[in-house]
Amino acid sequence: MAQTASDLTYDCVVVGSGNAGFCAAHSAIEHGCIQVLVVDKCPESWAGGNGYFTAGALRTVHGGLPDLLPIVNNVSPEMQDKIDLEPYTAENYTSDIMRLGQNRSDPLLVKALVDNSRDAVGWLTKHVGVRTMLSFHRQAYEVNGRQRFWGGVHLSTVDGGKGLIEDHRRKANEEGIEVWFECPAVRLIVEDGAVKGVVVHKAGKDISIRAAGVVLAAGGFEANAVLREKYMGPEWKEAHVRGTPYNQGDGFILSQAVNAALCGDWQGCHSTCWDAAAPKDTGDQVLSNQFTKSGYPLGVMANADGKRFVDEGEDMRNYTYARFGRKILEQPGGIAWQIYDDKVVPLLRKEEYADDVVRKIYAGSLEELADKLVADGVHDRITLFDTLQKYNDAIRKNGRNAQIQFNPSIKDGLSTQSDDGGLELPKTNWAQTIDQAPFVAVKVSCGITFTFGGLKIDPETAAVLNKEGRVIDGLYCTGEMVGNLFYSNYPGGSGLTAGAVFGRKAGREIAKLAAAQH
Structure with a gap:
């Protein structure tokens, strides 16, 4: 030329x-x-x-x-019979x-x-040569020995972006x-x-x-x-x-x-729950998407006033995560805390919640957790403790929950709401009591992805x-x-x-x- x-x-x-x-x-x-x-x-x-x-x-x-199956590279013949993917x-x-x-x-x-x-x-996959796989680590839970996919998105690229x-x-x-x-x-x-x-x-x-x-x-x-x-x-x-x-x-x-x-x-915009300690004006090229904190359907989120502000179980994560960042930004100080107990911690994705990826606050009781979160920026210890207590009480009072098995791969119907009432702000699915120590909290902010x-x-x-x-x-x-x-x-x-x-x-x-x- x-x-x-x-x-x-x-x-x-x-x-x-x-x-x-x-x-x-x-x-x-x-x-x-x-x-x-x-x-x-x-x-x-x-x-x-x-x-x-x-x-x-x-x-x-x-x-x-x-x-x-023809376009993924991480499913052996032995695995195929153990996968539920509609x-x-x-x-x-x-x-x-x-x-x-x-x-x-x-x-x-x-x-x-x-x-x-x-x-x-x-x-x-075929023309460009992009390597793809089934997203077991992000879009499936093991339920009764089977890998059950959920949320409508089942493919991802090898090594992400x-x-x-x-x-x-x-x-x-x-x-x-x-x-x-x-x-x-x-x-x-x-x-x-x-x-x-x-x-x-x-x-x-x-x-x-x-x-x-x-x-x-x-x-x-x-x-x-x-x-x-x-x-x-x-x-x-x-x-x-x-x-x-x-x-x-x-x-x-x-x-x-x-x-x-x-x-x-x-x-x-697309905005999501993001590690509050992440860089402010740019992504991190090493940790990249690991700053995402998408485990909230398994627990609750509370703001600096000690109050919940979203229905964490409103829908599958794939349909709520892109707008919950905005909800966090609307809270005092633009921050919140995700709170989990020991029952669900094993279900949190390691790439987002491993000890070397995010700072976690541990406590042996809800009282101790409330004290530690006040030291971390929560303004109202009493309100936070009351929020968690009322959340647990609402779950226990819902008699229908006794007939439902917790299942994070579907909207399981475990709820804070019952015939006798419930919370002003419900948790519609995956509502389990937060009562099994140790308790874990993670501080999150709003991460904007694209407009x-x-x-x-x-x-x-x-x-x-x-x-x-x-x-x-x-x-x-x-x-x-x-x-x-x-x-x-x-x-x-x-x-x-x-x-x-x-x-x-x-x-x-x-x-x-x-x-x-x-």
Whole structure:
């Protein structure tokens, strides 16, 4: 390619080196592009965007265990007969997104994600070479000697997000995809309303890169405290950033040069229970997703006033964790404590709750626990102790509980509520008394993962639409920059899948444009 620094031409340029961006790049190569470039403002040591920090969960439509066995690598023939894994249908997936999003999600966008999910996951494993496994450690409990999967998301990548990005980068290297780090995109090249390339800042100078198409896959604005405050409210300045510090909303600024339509839930985000001792403004590349503290359905959460503030057993964790971070942020000081007794501690995931991962507060009695939590920041010892006592009393008074076996793999109906009443704030499932020493408490905060507001795209092509609803020629979008898909809440494991679905579409469409220009 005999070109000067001021006269570069590629078939496809992708802005962002995360899962979604790499999916677009792989797809462009697969469908005929020869010269594909990925640019990212981060240094190479931060490659992968938020994808690096995920647990690697992939939510997809599937036909049950026989459908998934060909694409996983951790199930021996002997294990197969001990696994309970029900099919997850298109109706299930659609219902989960729409239910959690209060029916505000764009039905056509949801349909595109759901209908293409299984094919996209198969493509990731077979074409890209992403290593996947059944999520025994995250999505299954052993019940009566059988591994019972729950929550609709059953696949994850080997070594989580770290393994996912490793696999993407290996494939990109094999395909000859160029990746430029420390190279922010500063503006789009626009001619007659169409995007003809992008200007990047590399090694101290601006470089114009012409391309058949540009894919915006630069993530949301969750790492930008100013934009969080502007769109989501002043309390969001205090949220902990779970992932990359480089998702500052730059892609949205780029898109405004072509009158791109902003859409979706700009006040909403994926946020979760996060270790209060975690770094504030960036994820940790070593511990990564291990700062997540998702065991709350097995216990209770209390705020600094000593009060519970959510129904910890409202639904399976995969359907509550993405909004409970917001609930913690709304509490005094933006903190809370998860409280467990010895009955459930063995069920807590070791990658999140091991002694070398999180600071745990142990106590031999509830009175001692209340004293220790006051020393840790709880304001009202009496209220905390009373909260735990009333919680235990409500469970004991519910006669129906005696007929129910605790089962964390289903909504088991163990509840604080009975015919005679119950708590003002119930725990609807998995309500067991907290009465068996030693007791354990973990201090948690709000960790923000990604924002829900984004760009309006064509569901079939991933082309960005302008404010008049027309396609902007040459501009595509995937990943966390897509708007109208998630509102207020999110079914776990959908983000990586959505990035793959719409990234594939974007790469395919740019290959068509490139073929027409050659």
